[in-house]
Amino acid sequence: MPSPKDLRYTKEHEWVRVEDGTGTVGITDYAQDQLGDIVYVKLPEIGTTVKQMETFGEIESVKAVSDLYSPVSGEVVEVNAELEERPELVNLDPYGRGWMIRVRLSDPSELERLMTADEYDAYVAEEAQA
Amino acid sequence: MSEPALLRTPLYEEHVRLGARMVPFAGWEMPLQYRGIIEEHMAVRKAAGMFDVSHMGRFEVRGPEAAAGLRRLCTYAVDRLAPGQGHYAFLCNEGGGILDDIYVFRLDRDRFLVVANAANAGKVRRWLEAHLPPGAGLIDRHRSTTMVAVQGPQAVAICSAALALSLGDLPRRGCMETAWAEGTLFASRTGYTGEDGVELVVEAEAGPALWRRLLAAGVVACGLGARDTLRLEAALPLYGQDIDEGVNPFELGLAFAVSLDDGAPFIGREALLRVREQGPQRLLACLRATERGIMRAGYPIYRGQDEVGKVTSGGYSPSLGTSIGMGFLPPPLAQPGTALTVGVRGRPLPVQVVPRPFYRPPRP
Numbered sequence: 239m240p241s242p243k244d245l246r247y248t249k250e251h252e253w254v255r256v257e258d259g260t261g262t263v264g265i266t267d268y269a270q271d272q273l274g275d276i277v278y279v280k281l282p283e284i285g286t287t288v289k290q291m292e293t294f295g296e297i298e299s300v301k302a303v304s305d306l307y308s309p310v311s312g313e314v315v316e317v318n319a320e321l322e323e324r325p326e327l328v329n330l331d332p333y334g335r336g337w338m339i340r341v342r343l344s345d346p347s348e349l350e351r352l353m354t355a356d357e358y359d360a361y362v363a364e365e366a367q368a
Numbered sequence: 369m370s371e372p373a374l375l376r377t378p379l380y381e382e383h384v385r386l387g388a389r390m391v392p393f394a395g396w397e398m399p400l401q402y403r404g405i406i407e408e409h410m411a412v413r414k415a416a417g418m419f420d421v422s423h424m425g426r427f428e429v430r431g432p433e434a435a436a437g438l439r440r441l442c443t444y445a446v447d448r449l450a451p452g453q454g455h456y457a458f459l460c461n462e463g464g465g466i467l468d469d470i471y472v473f474r475l476d477r478d479r480f481l482v483v484a485n486a487a488n489a490g491k492v493r494r495w496l497e498a499h500l501p502p503g504a505g506l507i508d509r510h511r512s513t514t515m516v517a518v519q520g521p522q523a524v525a526i527c528s529a530a531l532a533l534s535l536g537d538l539p540r541r542g543c544m545e546t547a548w549a550e551g552t553l554f555a556s557r558t559g560y561t562g563e564d565g566v567e568l569v570v571e572a573e574a575g576p577a578l579w580r581r582l583l584a585a586g587v588v589a590c591g592l593g594a595r596d597t598l599r600l601e602a603a604l605p606l607y608g609q610d611i612d613e614g615v616n617p618f619e620l621g622l623a624f625a626v627s628l629d630d631g632a633p634f635i636g637r638e639a640l641l642r643v644r645e646q647g648p649q650r651l652l653a654c655l656r657a658t659e660r661g662i663m664r665a666g667y668p669i670y671r672g673q674d675e676v677g678k679v680t681s682g683g684y685s686p687s688l689g690t691s692i693g694m695g696f697l698p699p700p701l702a703q704p705g706t707a708l709t710v711g712v713r714g715r716p717l718p719v720q721v722v723p724r725p726f727y728r729p730p731r732p
Contacts, residue, residue, distance in 0.1 A: 274593070275406040277684040278662055296713070298662045300405045300593060300684050303713070322660075 240359055241266060242333055246309060246349055247358035248291065253333065254309035254341075256349065261310045264337040265297065265328065268362050273299040276328045279306075281317045281338055288314060288341060290348050295338065297328070308341065310348050316340035377422035378514045378575035386589050394486035396423040399591040409597050409686045411588035412561055413729070416520035416527075418579070418587045419595050425489030426509040426569065427496060430479045433503025438480055440634050441499055442472060443617055445627035449474040454541045454556055456625045458617050459495060460636030464643055465613040468492050469605070469625075473543040473556055481509075481543075481554065481569075485607045499635070514575025518587060519565035519598070521729065524557075527566055530585035531578075535566050550574035560595065562602025563729055600692060601685050601727035603654050609665055610652060610680040610694055616640060618648040619696065621724065651702035653721050655679070655710065657691035661717040663710040669695050670709045670716065676701055679710060687727045691717070 245253040251269035254261040270276065278298040288294045288308040295306040317339050321327060328336035353361060374397040383390060388399035399420065401408060411417040429438055435447040444457035454473035458466050468488040473481040484492040489510060496506050518527050528535045531548050535555055538544060543556035554569040570578050583589065596606070605611050605620055617626050617640065628641055657663060663682035668675045682693030693710070701708070704723045709716040 274401060275404050277406075278660060280661075298684070300597060300686070301400075303662065303664065 239267065241268075241355040243355045245333070245355060246352035247355070247361075248307055248309045248352060249361065250291075250305075250307040252307055252309050254349075254352065256310075256343065256346070259343055259346070260315065261312070261341045261343055262337050263294075263309060263339050263341060264332055265306070266358070266362075267332045270329050270332045270336070273297065273301070273304065275300045276325045279321045279325050279328065279338065281321065282314050284314055284317060286314045288312065288339075290345075290351070306338065308339075309352055310341050310343050310345075312341040312344040314339050315342050375423070377420055378572040379420045379422060379516075379579050382576055382579050383420065383589075388589070388591060391592070393592055394423060396486060398423060399589070401591040401593045402589045405591070405593035405597060406686045408588060408590035408594035412520045412563055412590060412594065412598055413687055414520070416518060416523040416565075416587045417590040417594065418582050419517045419519070419590050419592075420579070421515045421517045421567070422513070422575065423486040424515060425482075425484035425486065425492055426513055426515065427482045427484070427493060428475075428479065428507040428509055429482060429496065429500065429504050430507065431504045432478055433501045434478050434480055435474075437500040437504035438472065438482070439632055441496070442470075442634060443626040443636065443640065444472070445630050445632060446472045446474070446480070447632070448627075448630070451476045452542055452544060454543050454558060456622070458622075458625060459492065460616070460634075460640065461613060462636060462639065464616040464636045464639030466607075466611050466615055466617065467495060467613060469607055469611060471556075471558060473554075475543070475545060475554075483515075483567075487608055509569070512572055513569050514572050514578065515567065515569045516575070516578060516582070517559050517561075517565065517567045518582060519559045519561040519563045521564060523563070523565035523587070526585050526587055527555075527568070527582065530581050530587075538566070550577045553578075560602075560604055561598035562604070562725060562727060563598075597683060597686055600681055600683055600694070601687055601725065603694065603725035605652060605694070606681060616643050616648070618643045619650055620652050648699065650677070650696040651699050652680070652694055653697045653702040653706075654724050654726060655682075655693045655695060655708070655719040656688070656722045656726065657710075658718045658720055661712050661715070662691040663693040663712060663717060663719065665693075667693075668711045669697065669719075670711060671701060671706075676708070682710075685726060692726045693719075697721070
Protein backbone atom coordinates (compact mmCIF):
# COMPACT_ATOMS: atom_id res chain seq x y z
CA MET A 239 0.00 0.00 0.00
CA PRO A 240 1.48 3.39 -0.94
CA SER A 241 2.42 5.71 1.91
CA PRO A 242 0.31 8.85 2.54
CA LYS A 243 1.28 11.62 0.14
CA ASP A 244 1.03 14.51 2.59
CA LEU A 245 3.82 13.26 4.87
CA ARG A 246 7.61 13.36 4.76
CA TYR A 247 9.70 10.34 5.70
CA THR A 248 13.07 9.38 7.21
CA LYS A 249 15.31 6.45 6.32
CA GLU A 250 14.66 5.21 9.86
CA HIS A 251 10.95 4.89 8.98
CA GLU A 252 9.48 7.86 10.85
CA TRP A 253 7.00 10.23 9.25
CA VAL A 254 6.17 13.89 9.92
CA ARG A 255 3.03 15.82 9.05
CA VAL A 256 3.53 19.61 9.20
CA GLU A 257 0.63 21.95 9.92
CA ASP A 258 1.09 25.59 10.97
CA GLY A 259 4.75 25.19 11.87
CA THR A 260 4.17 22.13 14.02
CA GLY A 261 5.16 18.62 12.95
CA THR A 262 3.33 15.51 14.12
CA VAL A 263 5.68 12.50 14.22
CA GLY A 264 5.09 8.75 14.10
CA ILE A 265 6.44 5.58 12.49
CA THR A 266 5.37 4.19 9.15
CA ASP A 267 3.08 1.29 8.42
CA TYR A 268 6.07 -0.63 7.07
CA ALA A 269 7.96 -0.03 10.34
CA GLN A 270 5.12 -1.19 12.58
CA ASP A 271 4.67 -4.29 10.43
CA GLN A 272 8.36 -5.12 10.65
CA LEU A 273 8.44 -4.56 14.41
CA GLY A 274 5.37 -6.67 15.13
CA ASP A 275 3.30 -6.27 18.29
CA ILE A 276 4.33 -3.04 19.98
CA VAL A 277 4.20 -3.21 23.77
CA TYR A 278 5.93 -0.05 25.01
CA VAL A 279 6.73 3.39 23.64
CA LYS A 280 9.06 5.65 25.59
CA LEU A 281 8.48 9.27 24.68
CA PRO A 282 10.20 12.50 25.79
CA GLU A 283 8.75 15.06 28.18
CA ILE A 284 6.94 18.08 26.84
CA GLY A 285 9.42 20.93 26.50
CA THR A 286 12.31 18.70 25.45
CA THR A 287 14.35 19.92 22.50
CA VAL A 288 14.85 17.38 19.74
CA LYS A 289 17.23 17.52 16.80
CA GLN A 290 16.73 16.21 13.31
CA MET A 291 17.81 12.57 13.05
CA GLU A 292 18.67 12.30 16.71
CA THR A 293 16.81 9.90 19.00
CA PHE A 294 13.72 11.17 20.80
CA GLY A 295 12.51 7.91 22.29
CA GLU A 296 12.37 4.14 22.10
CA ILE A 297 9.87 1.66 20.84
CA GLU A 298 9.67 -1.90 22.16
CA SER A 299 7.96 -4.70 20.30
CA VAL A 300 7.65 -8.22 21.69
CA LYS A 301 10.75 -9.06 19.69
CA ALA A 302 13.10 -6.11 20.07
CA VAL A 303 13.79 -2.53 21.07
CA SER A 304 14.45 0.23 18.53
CA ASP A 305 15.35 3.90 18.73
CA LEU A 306 13.00 6.56 17.43
CA TYR A 307 14.58 9.36 15.35
CA SER A 308 13.07 12.77 15.01
CA PRO A 309 12.46 13.87 11.41
CA VAL A 310 12.69 17.53 12.48
CA SER A 311 14.37 19.79 15.03
CA GLY A 312 12.42 21.81 17.56
CA GLU A 313 10.61 21.75 20.86
CA VAL A 314 8.27 18.93 21.85
CA VAL A 315 4.91 20.61 22.50
CA GLU A 316 2.72 17.53 22.88
CA VAL A 317 3.16 13.79 23.37
CA ASN A 318 0.60 11.07 22.71
CA ALA A 319 -0.20 10.01 26.28
CA GLU A 320 -2.69 7.44 24.99
CA LEU A 321 0.23 5.24 23.89
CA GLU A 322 1.16 4.72 27.52
CA GLU A 323 -1.91 2.54 28.02
CA ARG A 324 -2.42 1.48 24.41
CA PRO A 325 0.92 1.09 22.60
CA GLU A 326 -0.84 -1.21 20.13
CA LEU A 327 -2.35 1.90 18.52
CA VAL A 328 0.95 2.21 16.67
CA ASN A 329 0.18 -1.14 15.02
CA LEU A 330 -3.49 -0.44 14.46
CA ASP A 331 -3.31 3.15 13.19
CA PRO A 332 0.31 4.21 12.53
CA TYR A 333 -0.59 7.43 10.67
CA GLY A 334 -3.45 8.39 12.98
CA ARG A 335 -3.98 7.53 16.64
CA GLY A 336 -0.53 5.94 16.76
CA TRP A 337 1.23 9.34 16.45
CA MET A 338 3.97 9.97 19.00
CA ILE A 339 5.05 13.59 19.44
CA ARG A 340 4.31 17.08 18.12
CA VAL A 341 7.32 19.32 17.52
CA ARG A 342 7.36 23.10 16.98
CA LEU A 343 9.76 23.30 14.07
CA SER A 344 12.88 25.42 14.61
CA ASP A 345 14.05 25.05 11.00
CA PRO A 346 11.34 24.27 8.43
CA SER A 347 13.98 24.04 5.69
CA GLU A 348 14.97 20.67 7.20
CA LEU A 349 11.90 19.16 5.57
CA GLU A 350 13.74 19.25 2.27
CA ARG A 351 16.16 16.66 3.59
CA LEU A 352 13.31 14.17 4.10
CA MET A 353 11.82 11.78 1.57
CA THR A 354 8.53 12.26 -0.20
CA ALA A 355 6.01 9.39 -0.13
CA ASP A 356 7.13 8.19 -3.58
CA GLU A 357 10.78 8.31 -2.55
CA TYR A 358 10.03 6.47 0.68
CA ASP A 359 8.06 3.74 -1.07
CA ALA A 360 10.93 3.21 -3.49
CA TYR A 361 13.37 3.12 -0.56
CA VAL A 362 11.28 0.51 1.28
CA ALA A 363 10.94 -1.61 -1.85
CA GLU A 364 14.72 -1.57 -2.17
CA GLU A 365 15.25 -2.37 1.50
CA ALA A 366 12.79 -5.26 1.36
CA GLN A 367 14.79 -6.81 -1.48
CA ALA A 368 18.19 -6.42 0.18
CA MET B 369 29.52 -13.68 1.08
CA SER B 370 27.28 -16.70 0.97
CA GLU B 371 25.61 -18.14 4.03
CA PRO B 372 25.16 -21.88 4.41
CA ALA B 373 21.80 -22.97 3.04
CA LEU B 374 19.08 -23.17 5.68
CA LEU B 375 17.28 -26.44 6.25
CA ARG B 376 13.52 -26.60 5.75
CA THR B 377 11.09 -28.76 7.68
CA PRO B 378 8.44 -30.87 5.90
CA LEU B 379 5.96 -28.11 6.85
CA TYR B 380 7.83 -25.28 5.10
CA GLU B 381 5.24 -24.95 2.33
CA GLU B 382 2.45 -24.83 4.92
CA HIS B 383 4.11 -21.92 6.69
CA VAL B 384 4.57 -19.99 3.46
CA ARG B 385 0.98 -20.68 2.48
CA LEU B 386 -0.18 -19.22 5.81
CA GLY B 387 1.89 -16.09 5.23
CA ALA B 388 4.42 -16.75 7.99
CA ARG B 389 7.41 -14.49 8.43
CA MET B 390 10.29 -16.94 8.06
CA VAL B 391 13.56 -16.46 9.94
CA PRO B 392 16.79 -18.42 10.35
CA PHE B 393 16.95 -20.35 13.62
CA ALA B 394 19.65 -22.89 14.54
CA GLY B 395 20.32 -23.53 10.85
CA TRP B 396 16.63 -23.92 9.96
CA GLU B 397 14.22 -21.62 8.15
CA MET B 398 11.41 -21.37 10.67
CA PRO B 399 8.20 -19.33 11.12
CA LEU B 400 8.68 -16.43 13.53
CA GLN B 401 5.01 -15.48 13.44
CA TYR B 402 1.90 -15.78 11.29
CA ARG B 403 -0.75 -13.29 12.45
CA GLY B 404 1.16 -11.80 15.38
CA ILE B 405 3.03 -13.00 18.44
CA ILE B 406 0.52 -11.79 21.03
CA GLU B 407 -2.47 -13.22 19.16
CA GLU B 408 -0.71 -16.58 18.83
CA HIS B 409 0.40 -16.48 22.46
CA MET B 410 -3.14 -15.89 23.68
CA ALA B 411 -4.52 -18.66 21.44
CA VAL B 412 -2.32 -21.11 23.36
CA ARG B 413 -3.33 -19.68 26.73
CA LYS B 414 -7.06 -19.65 25.91
CA ALA B 415 -7.66 -22.48 23.42
CA ALA B 416 -5.09 -24.33 21.30
CA GLY B 417 -2.07 -23.44 19.20
CA MET B 418 0.45 -25.53 17.31
CA PHE B 419 4.13 -25.21 16.57
CA ASP B 420 6.27 -26.86 13.95
CA VAL B 421 9.08 -28.25 16.10
CA SER B 422 10.51 -30.51 13.41
CA HIS B 423 13.80 -28.66 13.76
CA MET B 424 14.33 -30.34 17.14
CA GLY B 425 16.61 -33.38 17.13
CA ARG B 426 14.92 -36.79 17.37
CA PHE B 427 16.92 -39.93 17.99
CA GLU B 428 15.66 -43.41 18.55
CA VAL B 429 17.89 -45.53 20.76
CA ARG B 430 17.16 -49.23 20.59
CA GLY B 431 18.62 -52.52 21.66
CA PRO B 432 19.14 -54.63 24.79
CA GLU B 433 21.59 -52.06 26.19
CA ALA B 434 19.48 -49.01 25.34
CA ALA B 435 18.20 -48.42 28.88
CA ALA B 436 21.54 -49.00 30.59
CA GLY B 437 23.42 -47.04 27.92
CA LEU B 438 21.16 -43.99 28.23
CA ARG B 439 21.29 -44.15 32.02
CA ARG B 440 25.06 -43.60 31.83
CA LEU B 441 24.51 -40.38 29.86
CA CYS B 442 21.36 -38.89 31.41
CA THR B 443 21.07 -37.13 34.76
CA TYR B 444 17.64 -38.70 35.24
CA ALA B 445 17.11 -42.42 35.88
CA VAL B 446 15.59 -43.05 32.46
CA ASP B 447 16.16 -46.79 32.91
CA ARG B 448 13.44 -46.71 35.55
CA LEU B 449 10.83 -45.25 33.22
CA ALA B 450 8.06 -47.68 32.41
CA PRO B 451 7.20 -48.11 28.72
CA GLY B 452 4.87 -45.24 27.84
CA GLN B 453 6.56 -42.80 30.22
CA GLY B 454 8.84 -39.89 29.51
CA HIS B 455 10.94 -37.45 31.53
CA TYR B 456 13.01 -34.31 31.21
CA ALA B 457 16.75 -34.88 31.69
CA PHE B 458 20.16 -33.38 31.04
CA LEU B 459 23.17 -34.64 29.19
CA CYS B 460 26.14 -33.38 31.19
CA ASN B 461 29.89 -33.38 30.75
CA GLU B 462 32.23 -34.71 33.47
CA GLY B 463 32.16 -31.32 35.18
CA GLY B 464 28.37 -31.39 35.50
CA GLY B 465 27.98 -28.73 32.78
CA ILE B 466 24.97 -29.18 30.54
CA LEU B 467 25.57 -30.38 26.98
CA ASP B 468 21.85 -30.30 26.26
CA ASP B 469 18.53 -30.49 28.03
CA ILE B 470 16.47 -33.26 26.51
CA TYR B 471 13.28 -35.25 26.78
CA VAL B 472 13.57 -39.03 26.95
CA PHE B 473 10.59 -41.27 26.22
CA ARG B 474 10.53 -45.01 26.75
CA LEU B 475 8.58 -46.43 23.82
CA ASP B 476 8.97 -50.03 24.96
CA ARG B 477 11.46 -52.06 26.94
CA ASP B 478 14.35 -51.70 24.50
CA ARG B 479 13.37 -48.59 22.58
CA PHE B 480 13.66 -44.92 23.56
CA LEU B 481 13.06 -41.61 21.83
CA VAL B 482 15.41 -38.74 22.71
CA VAL B 483 14.31 -35.21 21.76
CA ALA B 484 17.10 -32.61 21.69
CA ASN B 485 17.35 -28.89 21.04
CA ALA B 486 17.70 -27.97 17.37
CA ALA B 487 20.94 -26.08 17.96
CA ASN B 488 22.41 -29.08 19.78
CA ALA B 489 21.13 -31.89 17.56
CA GLY B 490 24.53 -32.52 15.97
CA LYS B 491 26.34 -32.37 19.28
CA VAL B 492 23.85 -34.75 20.92
CA ARG B 493 24.09 -37.20 18.06
CA ARG B 494 27.90 -37.26 18.27
CA TRP B 495 27.75 -37.60 22.07
CA LEU B 496 25.32 -40.52 21.90
CA GLU B 497 27.29 -42.21 19.14
CA ALA B 498 30.52 -41.84 21.09
CA HIS B 499 29.16 -43.10 24.40
CA LEU B 500 26.34 -45.58 23.78
CA PRO B 501 27.42 -49.22 24.13
CA PRO B 502 27.33 -51.65 21.18
CA GLY B 503 24.02 -53.05 22.39
CA ALA B 504 22.30 -49.69 21.92
CA GLY B 505 21.85 -48.56 18.34
CA LEU B 506 21.11 -44.97 17.31
CA ILE B 507 18.62 -44.13 14.57
CA ASP B 508 18.46 -40.47 13.57
CA ARG B 509 14.78 -39.56 13.01
CA HIS B 510 15.45 -35.87 12.51
CA ARG B 511 14.86 -35.65 8.77
CA SER B 512 12.54 -38.63 8.34
CA THR B 513 9.81 -37.31 10.66
CA THR B 514 7.75 -34.20 11.37
CA MET B 515 7.11 -33.01 14.92
CA VAL B 516 4.25 -30.73 15.91
CA ALA B 517 3.56 -29.44 19.42
CA VAL B 518 -0.14 -28.74 20.08
CA GLN B 519 -0.59 -26.71 23.25
CA GLY B 520 -3.37 -25.09 25.23
CA PRO B 521 -6.32 -25.96 27.44
CA GLN B 522 -8.28 -27.35 24.46
CA ALA B 523 -5.31 -28.96 22.69
CA VAL B 524 -5.87 -32.53 23.85
CA ALA B 525 -9.60 -32.50 23.13
CA ILE B 526 -9.20 -30.93 19.68
CA CYS B 527 -6.36 -33.28 18.70
CA SER B 528 -8.25 -36.32 19.91
CA ALA B 529 -11.28 -35.37 17.83
CA ALA B 530 -9.32 -34.31 14.76
CA LEU B 531 -7.17 -37.44 14.71
CA ALA B 532 -9.76 -39.91 16.09
CA LEU B 533 -7.47 -40.83 19.00
CA SER B 534 -7.97 -40.88 22.78
CA LEU B 535 -5.07 -38.66 23.73
CA GLY B 536 -6.83 -37.67 26.95
CA ASP B 537 -5.87 -41.08 28.37
CA LEU B 538 -2.21 -40.13 28.29
CA PRO B 539 -0.90 -39.18 31.72
CA ARG B 540 1.34 -36.13 32.09
CA ARG B 541 4.73 -36.96 30.48
CA GLY B 542 3.20 -40.16 29.12
CA CYS B 543 3.67 -41.28 25.54
CA MET B 544 2.25 -43.73 23.05
CA GLU B 545 2.67 -44.95 19.52
CA THR B 546 -0.42 -45.63 17.50
CA ALA B 547 -1.76 -45.95 14.00
CA TRP B 548 -3.63 -43.03 12.48
CA ALA B 549 -5.05 -42.25 9.07
CA GLU B 550 -1.65 -41.44 7.56
CA GLY B 551 0.56 -44.08 9.17
CA THR B 552 2.24 -44.21 12.56
CA LEU B 553 1.96 -41.47 15.15
CA PHE B 554 3.89 -40.84 18.34
CA ALA B 555 2.15 -38.68 20.93
CA SER B 556 3.36 -37.45 24.30
CA ARG B 557 1.60 -35.36 26.95
CA THR B 558 4.38 -32.77 27.04
CA GLY B 559 5.25 -29.31 25.83
CA TYR B 560 7.19 -26.12 26.35
CA THR B 561 4.47 -23.56 27.07
CA GLY B 562 3.27 -24.29 30.61
CA GLU B 563 -0.06 -25.48 29.20
CA ASP B 564 -1.54 -28.92 28.81
CA GLY B 565 -1.00 -30.38 25.37
CA VAL B 566 0.64 -33.01 23.25
CA GLU B 567 3.67 -33.32 21.05
CA LEU B 568 3.16 -35.40 17.94
CA VAL B 569 5.67 -37.10 15.65
CA VAL B 570 4.64 -38.56 12.29
CA GLU B 571 6.49 -39.57 9.14
CA ALA B 572 7.86 -36.57 7.24
CA GLU B 573 5.51 -37.05 4.30
CA ALA B 574 2.49 -37.18 6.63
CA GLY B 575 3.42 -33.88 8.25
CA PRO B 576 1.37 -31.59 6.00
CA ALA B 577 -1.73 -33.80 6.39
CA LEU B 578 -1.40 -33.67 10.17
CA TRP B 579 -0.88 -29.89 10.11
CA ARG B 580 -3.90 -29.29 7.86
CA ARG B 581 -6.17 -31.51 9.92
CA LEU B 582 -5.30 -29.60 13.06
CA LEU B 583 -5.67 -26.27 11.28
CA ALA B 584 -9.11 -27.30 10.02
CA ALA B 585 -10.06 -28.28 13.59
CA GLY B 586 -9.37 -24.73 14.74
CA VAL B 587 -5.84 -25.01 16.11
CA VAL B 588 -3.99 -21.71 15.60
CA ALA B 589 -0.58 -21.85 13.88
CA CYS B 590 2.04 -20.31 16.16
CA GLY B 591 5.63 -19.33 15.48
CA LEU B 592 8.90 -19.13 17.35
CA GLY B 593 8.00 -15.69 18.71
CA ALA B 594 5.04 -17.01 20.69
CA ARG B 595 6.99 -20.13 21.63
CA ASP B 596 9.53 -17.89 23.32
CA THR B 597 7.03 -15.69 25.19
CA LEU B 598 5.09 -18.77 26.34
CA ARG B 599 8.13 -20.66 27.62
CA LEU B 600 9.38 -17.54 29.38
CA GLU B 601 6.05 -17.09 31.21
CA ALA B 602 6.34 -20.74 32.24
CA ALA B 603 9.93 -19.97 33.41
CA LEU B 604 11.31 -22.77 31.25
CA PRO B 605 14.98 -22.17 30.46
CA LEU B 606 16.22 -22.15 26.88
CA TYR B 607 19.53 -23.67 25.85
CA GLY B 608 21.80 -21.04 24.33
CA GLN B 609 20.22 -18.30 26.44
CA ASP B 610 19.80 -19.53 30.00
CA ILE B 611 21.79 -22.75 29.62
CA ASP B 612 25.24 -23.49 28.29
CA GLU B 613 28.03 -25.91 29.16
CA GLY B 614 29.02 -23.73 32.11
CA VAL B 615 25.62 -24.15 33.79
CA ASN B 616 24.63 -27.15 35.94
CA PRO B 617 21.09 -28.43 36.63
CA PHE B 618 21.05 -27.30 40.27
CA GLU B 619 21.74 -23.71 39.23
CA LEU B 620 18.60 -23.92 37.11
CA GLY B 621 16.62 -25.20 40.09
CA LEU B 622 15.74 -28.32 38.12
CA ALA B 623 16.80 -31.03 40.56
CA PHE B 624 13.70 -33.02 39.58
CA ALA B 625 15.61 -34.05 36.47
CA VAL B 626 18.66 -35.29 38.38
CA SER B 627 18.69 -38.75 40.00
CA LEU B 628 21.67 -39.09 42.32
CA ASP B 629 20.22 -41.49 44.86
CA ASP B 630 19.80 -44.62 42.75
CA GLY B 631 23.58 -45.07 42.90
CA ALA B 632 23.79 -45.58 39.16
CA PRO B 633 26.81 -43.91 37.56
CA PHE B 634 26.39 -41.36 34.77
CA ILE B 635 28.70 -38.80 33.21
CA GLY B 636 28.82 -35.78 35.47
CA ARG B 637 27.47 -37.54 38.56
CA GLU B 638 30.47 -36.89 40.82
CA ALA B 639 30.49 -33.20 39.96
CA LEU B 640 26.75 -32.93 40.54
CA LEU B 641 27.05 -34.74 43.90
CA ARG B 642 29.51 -32.04 44.96
CA VAL B 643 27.20 -29.26 43.76
CA ARG B 644 24.31 -30.76 45.69
CA GLU B 645 26.44 -31.12 48.79
CA GLN B 646 27.89 -27.61 48.67
CA GLY B 647 24.84 -25.93 47.22
CA PRO B 648 24.87 -24.08 43.88
CA GLN B 649 26.91 -20.86 43.67
CA ARG B 650 24.12 -19.09 41.81
CA LEU B 651 20.47 -19.68 40.98
CA LEU B 652 18.33 -18.84 38.00
CA ALA B 653 15.83 -16.35 39.38
CA CYS B 654 12.55 -15.06 37.97
CA LEU B 655 12.36 -11.26 37.67
CA ARG B 656 9.22 -9.22 37.18
CA ALA B 657 9.32 -5.52 36.33
CA THR B 658 7.38 -3.31 38.71
CA GLU B 659 7.39 -0.33 36.34
CA ARG B 660 7.06 0.17 32.60
CA GLY B 661 10.04 -0.89 30.54
CA ILE B 662 11.27 -4.12 28.99
CA MET B 663 14.23 -6.17 30.20
CA ARG B 664 16.00 -8.23 27.58
CA ALA B 665 18.77 -10.82 27.44
CA GLY B 666 22.18 -9.36 28.22
CA TYR B 667 20.98 -6.46 30.35
CA PRO B 668 22.81 -6.10 33.72
CA ILE B 669 21.04 -6.76 37.04
CA TYR B 670 21.93 -4.47 39.94
CA ARG B 671 21.49 -4.48 43.66
CA GLY B 672 22.02 -0.85 44.54
CA GLN B 673 25.12 0.13 42.56
CA ASP B 674 26.56 -3.39 42.34
CA GLU B 675 26.08 -5.54 39.28
CA VAL B 676 24.96 -8.92 40.59
CA GLY B 677 24.05 -10.74 37.39
CA LYS B 678 22.77 -10.50 33.85
CA VAL B 679 19.38 -11.14 32.32
CA THR B 680 19.63 -14.39 30.34
CA SER B 681 16.08 -14.31 28.95
CA GLY B 682 13.77 -11.34 29.05
CA GLY B 683 10.88 -9.74 27.29
CA TYR B 684 7.25 -8.83 27.48
CA SER B 685 4.68 -11.13 29.06
CA PRO B 686 1.42 -10.94 27.11
CA SER B 687 -0.46 -12.69 29.92
CA LEU B 688 0.79 -10.37 32.67
CA GLY B 689 1.10 -7.18 30.61
CA THR B 690 4.52 -6.43 32.04
CA SER B 691 8.14 -7.30 31.44
CA ILE B 692 9.55 -10.54 32.85
CA GLY B 693 12.94 -12.17 32.69
CA MET B 694 15.33 -14.64 34.22
CA GLY B 695 18.93 -14.36 35.30
CA PHE B 696 21.49 -16.00 37.56
CA LEU B 697 21.88 -14.43 40.99
CA PRO B 698 23.80 -15.29 44.15
CA PRO B 699 21.46 -17.60 46.13
CA PRO B 700 20.65 -15.06 48.88
CA LEU B 701 19.40 -12.60 46.25
CA ALA B 702 17.44 -15.22 44.31
CA GLN B 703 14.76 -15.41 47.02
CA PRO B 704 11.29 -14.15 46.02
CA GLY B 705 10.67 -10.64 47.25
CA THR B 706 14.18 -9.30 46.62
CA ALA B 707 14.04 -5.84 45.05
CA LEU B 708 16.61 -5.23 42.31
CA THR B 709 17.01 -3.11 39.20
CA VAL B 710 17.82 -4.01 35.61
CA GLY B 711 19.82 -1.57 33.49
CA VAL B 712 17.66 -0.91 30.44
CA ARG B 713 19.89 0.99 28.04
CA GLY B 714 21.39 3.00 30.86
CA ARG B 715 18.19 3.52 32.87
CA PRO B 716 17.26 1.54 35.98
CA LEU B 717 14.11 -0.58 35.71
CA PRO B 718 12.88 -1.72 39.14
CA VAL B 719 12.24 -5.46 39.27
CA GLN B 720 11.32 -7.96 41.92
CA VAL B 721 12.34 -11.59 42.29
CA VAL B 722 9.13 -13.64 42.07
CA PRO B 723 8.34 -17.36 42.48
CA ARG B 724 8.56 -19.65 39.47
CA PRO B 725 6.64 -19.82 37.17
CA PHE B 726 5.44 -16.36 36.17
CA TYR B 727 2.24 -17.77 34.81
CA ARG B 728 0.30 -20.88 35.77
CA PRO B 729 -2.86 -21.86 33.90
CA PRO B 730 -6.07 -21.65 35.93
CA ARG B 731 -7.29 -25.03 37.17
CA PRO B 732 -10.03 -26.38 34.91
